[in-house]
Amino acid sequence: MTGKQLILDVLAGKEVERCPWVPYTGSQIANLKGYTAEEIFKDGDKLLECLLEAASQYTPDGMPPIFDLQVEAEILGCDLTWYKNTPPTVCSHPLDGLTLEIPTQRLQKTDGRIPLILDVMKRFKAAQPDIAMYGLVCGPFTLASHLRGTNIFMDMYDNEEGVKALVDYCADVVADLAKYYIEAGCDIIAAVDPLVSQISPDMFNTFLKEPYTKLFDAIKAENVPSCFFVCGDATKNIEPMCETGTQCIAIDENVDILAAKEVTDKYDVTISGNLQLTVTMLLGTQQDNQKEAIELMDKMGTKRFILAPGCDVPFDAPAANLIGVGQAVHNKEAVRKALENYVAQDNLPEIEMPDYASLDYVLVEVVTIDSKTCAACGYMTKAANDAAATMGDRVKVVERSMMYPENLAFMNKIGLKNAPSIVINGEIKHISLIPTVEDLREEIAAAEQK
Template identity: 45%
Template sequence: MNSKQLVLDALYNKGVERAPWVPFVGCHAASLIGVSAEDFFKSSDNIVKGVLKAYELYRPDGLPALFDLQVEAEAMGCELKYAETNPPSVTTHPLEQGKKLEDLKIPGEQDGRFPVVLDATRRICKELGDKIAIYGLITGPFTLALHLMGTDIFYEMIDEPENVHKLMQFCKKVCINTSRMYLDAGVDIIAVVDPMTSQISPDNFAEFVSPYATAIFDYVKSRDKGCSFFVCGNAKNNIEEMCKCKPHNVSIDENIPLEYVKEVCQKYGVSFGGNIKLTVTMLFGTPVDNINDAKNCMAIGGTKGYILSPGCDMPFATPVENVKAITSLVHGEVAEFLEYTNVLEGIEVKLPDYAKEKQVIIDVITLDSESCAPCQYMMEAVRAAAAGFGDKVRYIEHKVKQKEAVVCMLQLGVQNIPTICIDGVIKYVSIIPDVEQLKKSIQEAVDAKNL
């Protein structure tokens, strides 16, 4: 059985000889060819070179053509901030700036960076499409709606739900059209990546996401292609709702126990994928750490309907040897490695004595607000809520792509990201709070210190 068929069989919930290996190589591919993330995402030549290099080094069974959840938003007028070592992030929201929904158009092949992305996808499919499964990643409808409207969408869901439904209907059409473009370019699987759904309840998911996501998966199935529903963050409560949308596959990150996802997905006949740890294991770990993490995932996942992968887009600076170590495990070629060492050994972080500080200190534990949509919008909420308190309040982002931030996270007792702590107390876990609600929490902390 070749690699491509292995992925497709696992995706369609069939038994396979071994778990297929799909490293989600996005901006990490830029590091493999020695260019910045910005230069990578803007050049079809660089995208192709990076993906081919990842194929050569990591011997995967499948790869994404591109991992960039801002392509559609940029093509519809959102401004982006590009970075050296991260995917771009959305900085402006057209519907928040006065544009009307009817002013927006569904982007096509010639809009934004789609000419670059589709050219790269066609070339990748031509080069690798008979060897491995190629994923076309699209921005999920709820995350896309949030890019267009901003965090006001959370208020609108309560006060003006019909407006949100109209926006979601539009985003569904964008998603279907983007799927069409990727499928026409030759991809085997459409992955609907909707990280912001981790921020809503199962009831809100069922009302505002399910009808639109289901229609997208129905379209992909009508083209006789595979489909997957990606989520990151602490979306445990929404796994069942995701399965009810009838994708072939659900893919998750380290915030959600793999055992739980397996149990729910098997109930609905849906395959599942994930959840090698992105930072502690892939970015900071040793080859042995990566082998052990992957081995644990494979033991839980088994050989029916499971795809081994990282929980999301691999960090830019992920050591090549760490990824190769997972490859050696997958292919039964594990060699002897150096004795295990603690990757955080020697890293010291001293937390403030919060009670004695003359300010309220807000610690925000994120993956990286420049590359993670839930982290970005959580930081926006913190900035907005803290703005009126002047020097009474200080906020700090701890990006767990840095070892010191991981130590800080452990010392604070944080288990999921993104999380907000106020004066050392965990307050909001993987949920972006209403700005007024967050202001109230900050005010309580200010009053407690008599500031």
């Protein structure tokens, strides 16, 4: 059986012979050929070269030709900042004004980088027809936040109808791109919406349930399965996500996957995840990755489960780690035997915590995966910086990215398990919920009085 058929069977609810494996290859594959992230996101030949190398080394059953949530935003007027080791990030918001006006522009096949992506998809499909090709589109809520900026979180309280109209518009835009991807040969369409973890179920039902149901109905009408991909601690929204009609929910390490599968099973929805991006895939050994993969496969079984990272693999994750996961998937018992005597090592450094009581300023620490690559992390960091902007030297904002071992050690010491989160003078204030700038300013002011 081909990897593509294996994944389609899992999405259809069938018991399969083994667990399928989908490495969410993003900028990391540039390393396989010595390119930068920016090079492969702008050069179709280089991107295809890296994709084919990744397909050869990582032995995937499915993979996306590109993992970039800024494609639609760039076309709609957002400026991007480009990096050597991550996908680009949005750095301007065309709707970031006092009045929210809903755009009318729709995507065309000739817009922005769409021609490059469609060409790569067609060429990759021709070269690797047995691999399920995932077309990743930016989720409507994250796209709306790219256009509106952090104002959208206040709008959800002050301008409900405006937010509904903006998200509905974004769902139509995303549906356009999904159709182009399907025409180029994509077997699955995944809407990647990191910010879904940052809102309550009530807000999900108010603002996102109808647009997402419409989006997934449009994909279903093309006879292609869909996947709802969320980052962060989306535990509270797993059930509302299932109710949108998607065939798969993809989660990261912030979610208890066994508990989440109890929910997805009730709706006959497949679940995908949730290898740890930093502790295991970036900082672990090949054996660490194989051990975690086998443990996940053992507890999740061979029905309605797809093994995958929690998001796109970090740029500096060693190729050997992804190769190791592929080996564990295809030769599970042999790898299990080889790991019998392996014991993982705790390599986190000893760190000295800030002396919060002695500081002459309020220290706001934003714990992120990486604000450049994680949209929710980026907007939480921006909210903290915006709150501190008028306070001068009275406040210092520091990002603690989980990409660095010392920040994982910080999380352990402070008792924090999820990102993005905000810590103010050593006190955990916000976990996987982006606060308003006004709320943050009040909390900073209160910390000053202590």
